[in-house]
Amino acid sequence: MNFYDIHEIRQLLLTNGFHFSKAKGQNFLTERWVPERIVEEAKINSNDYVLEIGPGIGTLTAQIAASAKKVLSIELDRRLIPILNITLADFDNVEIIQGDILKTNLVQLVQQHLCLENTSVCANLPYNITSPLLSFLTESRLFRNMTVMVQREVAQRICAKPLTSAYGAFSIYINYYTEPRILFDVPPSCFIPQPKVFSSVVSLSRRDTLPNVEDEKLFFKLVRAAFSQRRKTLINSLMPAVQNSIEKSKLTDIIKECGFDEKIRGEALGIKEFAILTKKLKDIL
Numbered sequence: 032m033n034f035y036d037i038h039e040i041r042q043l044l045l046t047n048g049f050h051f052s053k054a055k056g057q058n059f060l061t062e063r064w065v066p067e068r069i070v071e072e073a074k075i076n077s078n079d080y081v082l083e084i085g086p087g088i089g090t091l092t093a094q095i096a097a098s099a100k101k102v103l104s105i106e107l108d109r110r111l112i113p114i115l116n117i118t119l120a121d122f123d124n125v126e127i128i129q130g131d132i133l134k135t136n137l138v139q140l141v142q143q144h145l146c147l148e149n150t151s152v153c154a155n156l157p158y159n160i161t162s163p164l165l166s167f168l169t170e171s172r173l174f175r176n177m178t179v180m181v182q183r184e185v186a187q188r189i190c191a192k193p194l195t196s197a198y199g200a201f202s203i204y205i206n207y208y209t210e211p212r213i214l215f216d217v218p219p220s221c222f223i224p225q226p227k228v229f230s231s232v233v234s235l236s237r238r239d240t241l242p243n244v245e246d247e248k249l250f251f252k253l254v255r256a257a258f259s260q261r262r263k264t265l266i267n268s269l270m271p272a273v274q275n276s277i278e279k280s281k282l283t284d285i286i287k288e289c290g291f292d293e294k295i296r297g298e299a300l301g302i303k304e305f306a307i308l309t310k311k312l313k314d315i316l
């Protein structure tokens with residue numbers, strides 16, 4: 032199978048009665064350099080176990096399989112399974128499971144089909160579920176590295192720094208669990224059908240030591256509240272989340288004790304600053 036011959040791909044899809052589903056985020060790669068570069072950047076070698084989400088017709092899967100010890104690919108769309116059985120027939124280190132990645136028990140999946148000590152993720156993610164999927168994968172802390180393609184705008188949000196418009200609760204969430212890095216951009220012309228926007232490949236390296244946060248639940252509650260109304264000051268954004276337990280004047284004192292200006296906005300704070308605030312508030316709330 033030549034994954035990069037558009038006519039061959041169209042014929043394969045036609046023969047199998049396949050139509051693209053927008054709801055399943057189906058944009059398949061058609062340019063050789065993209066999967067090649069993804070696998071090169073992921074530094075996958077013959078000892079590595081890899082989880083792929085959404086193999087499509089197997090373009091990236093084949094590229095990963097050529098370097099890895101084993102690839103497990105989870106594909107939601109039943110119609111793609113017979114196609115994958117044809118396109119990946121030559122690989123004896125690929126396993127395909129039909130299912131919804133968000134409904135799987137990740138620990139069990141990795142334990143039974145891959146390797147708990149040495150599994151990474153490599154995938155061109157379905158755009159419609161990118162944020163919940165990235166949260167699901169990072170929070171599990173099972174993967175030492177994830178090399179994933181996402182919409183460029185999502186990549187920018189993940190890697191955004193404080194005081195930029197892309198910076199938000201999601202940036203903090205992903206940075207809490209991983210060290211993210213944008214590797215390269217991919218134009219719409221590299222897919223069928225072509226998406227409306229650019230994509231980016233990002234690397235998320237697991238933090239083996241999480242940031243020093245005393246109460247994780249409260250930390251994320253404060254982060255969400257701080258970004259829920261971006262135009263407001265930190266104090267005004269936090270009030271709805273804390274008002275049953277604390278007066279505004281007291282909250283103002285605490286913000287100042289943390290060393291922050293009382294007019295500061297949530298978007299100026301990084302993980303360290305939210306950790307300081309959490310520490311101050313945890314005994315009061």
Ligand code: SAM
Pocket residue numbers: 055056057058059060084085086087088089090091092105106107108111130131132133154155156157158160
């Ligand atoms: N890897 C292929 C490529 O690069 O050409 C296809 C990538 S396409 C962007 C996303 C794939 O994810 C599709 O094959 C889609 O059917 C699959 N998918 C969508 N939602 C999924 C889910 N919840 N679980 C597993 N696969 C899913």
